[in-house]
């Protein structure tokens with residue numbers, strides 16, 4: 001298994017959590033179904049976007065909808081403003097790729113200037 005992690009700073013907790021779940025679910029699926037001989041995990045920030053990629057050379061055929069794992073990941077990634085892409089053809093391995101903005105949530109944080117109703 002090869003890891004390529006190119007991160008220099010901590011990210012929004014919600015983004016880090018989503019990235020953790022992407023890698024965790026992808027590796028769990030690989031262990032359960034892929035029969036892979038090689039696995040790569042990559043993480044990098046490019047243009048304020050975190051890219052998480054987990055790729056295997058196994059049997060392929062991953063689809064969202066069969067179980068709750070991949071659909072749950074897509075929901076979680078979309079909830080932080082990102083998107084999840086699943087590329088999986090029979091016999092051609094599987095790539096799970098998530099893109100998440102690293103700055104959006106910070107700008108949505110309360111600023112302390114909210115007016116609370118009396």
Ligand SMILES: Nc1ncnc2c1ncn2[C@@H]1O[C@H](COP(=O)(O)OP(=O)(O)OP(=O)(O)O)[C@@H](O)[C@H]1O
Nearest residue numbers: 029030033034060061062063066067068069070094
């Ligand atoms: N890396 C992979 N290689 C081959 N098949 C995969 C891979 N990942 C997922 N699959 C296939 O896609 C299906 C859907 O995966 P998903 O994670 O959504 O559900 P699950 O793992 O079956 O159930 P759950 O995640 O809810 O425990 C799996 O049942 C499996 O058939």
Ligand SMILES: [Mg+2]
Nearest residue numbers: 029067069070
């Ligand atoms: Mg699963």
